[in-house]
Amino acid sequence: MPQGIIIKGIGGFYYVSVGGKVLECKARGKFRKEKITPLVGDRVDVVEEYGGYIIQNIYPRITKLIRPSVANVDQAVIAFACMKPSPNLNLLDKFLIMSSYNKLKTVICMNKIDLMSERDGCKILEHYSKAGYKCIYTSTVTGEGIEDLKKELKNVITVFAGPSGVGKSSMLNKVQSSLRLKTGDISEKSERGKNTTRHTELLELKGGGYVVDTPGFSSLDIGFIPKDELQDYFPEFSDFRGYCRYAHCSHINEPGCAVKEAVRGNIIDDMRYTSYTRLYDELSRIRRSYK
Template identity: 45%
Template sequence: MEGILLRRYGGFYYVESEGRVWTCRLRGRFRREADLLPGDWVEIVPLGTGEGVIEGVKPRRTLLERPAVANVEQAIIVFALSTPPPDLELLDRLLFLSSVKDIRAVIVWNKADVGREEYLDLPTVYREIGYQVLIASARTGQGVERLKELLTGRLSTFAGPSGVGKSSLLNAIYPEFNLRTGEVSAKSGRGRHTTRHAELIRLPGGGWVADTPGFSRLDLPPMDHLEVAAHFPEMEPFIGRCRFNSCLHRGEPGCTVAAAVEAGNIAGHRYEHYLNFLDEVIARERSY
């Protein structure tokens, strides 16, 4: 039988197959070699009522290391328009990684009902770049039906820092889930972790969503530094038009990207993050 791994815990693997969830273990040699993640499609052999053994795993189409989920089609990247304050570098890292992994990204700006004025232009900034943007409020229900439509029929992961309302949004869409939620700490201004283990949740309308732990740091994968700019879509019209073919867009004369930043056609914070990511990728290349 073929099924999808929903979660793993304490040496057990919970696999959905043929309309039910099977509690499985790994077979012999496969136990030492396998590093299975939620989202993996596996082959199982039933052993008894609701129990089975995993005999093999299908090739992965995509892989996210953090949150660790396999075969994701869509990343729902959630940030708040109030607290915790949006960490734009983390947002851009998530968007960058989604592009590198060829995963569709949707930015959800939650807590619109208590949005702070200094953050209200952020959805427009990212929409103008070309990202799909949804403004939502788990409390009032704003944007909830549209988010439900985006989730249906796909394997999606929710990503973003703790406290932005990822579990609250899922509870607003499907109250029967009753996922744990947490408040933002008044002392630190940061969210408390409420999701402890990555797991897939079957959606009533079809598809799955990964409820994953929040995080505040995300490293970039090994890659060629010449590819970094290609994952900033607003730079695309200017790439190849600089004076030098080898231009890295960090101060070289005749750089069209730098000129676009000066002219306000590329957001300053996005360019700053591009330079940070470029330096990080180059440093990693030199370490090998």
């Protein structure tokens, strides 16, 4: 039985990539009875029946994203621009939390570095590379960093996230020109108005791997994360876990806090710690208003 991956679903049909071919398939009726909806990214078995193709089996999902709705994503490229639009680091931190919450590998990509002087360009993400994140600087104008990006995309399923207008679609076109994704803020805005059924699609890369382009969100809700778990999403805190005076230290006001000590010693980045306290505050307020 051929095994493939669902790259697109439209009007009850699923398009399954099998050994270089794309087959138009229907899902076996049993899935509806079991309340299972096939998702883009699902690895499936396909059988031929009466001249058509049927999805016979869906393999267990390794990951499952809700927005966009895709299964088995391995990695998120979180894209920002160093200007136009200028980066919103609070939003970047939320994207990082979401990515980690969804068990994805994360790459931060700062695009449009052609708009910056060399000296300033390298500063923005210093806080993040210091925290252990993989960071890439790119420009679709000069082509800088595109080869690095390509390497990261090879043989995995990557979702491109980040605000709209930062150059996600342009970057993907640079990675592979045959993708021909629509770019440009103005046309995209008007398109979004009339074309609400933008389908989520896995785009196959010639070198192996798939990418998902997203229109981009300008806000993210992380309110479902309990405030006491927020620290788990700051990887640079992990070295200090267990060294605070209090076992359940929130690293906010407690005395003898190893994390705060590390911030004072400049081992943990001050800006990232400030971001932690701000998000902690935000989550504390949300929890209170639920009661």
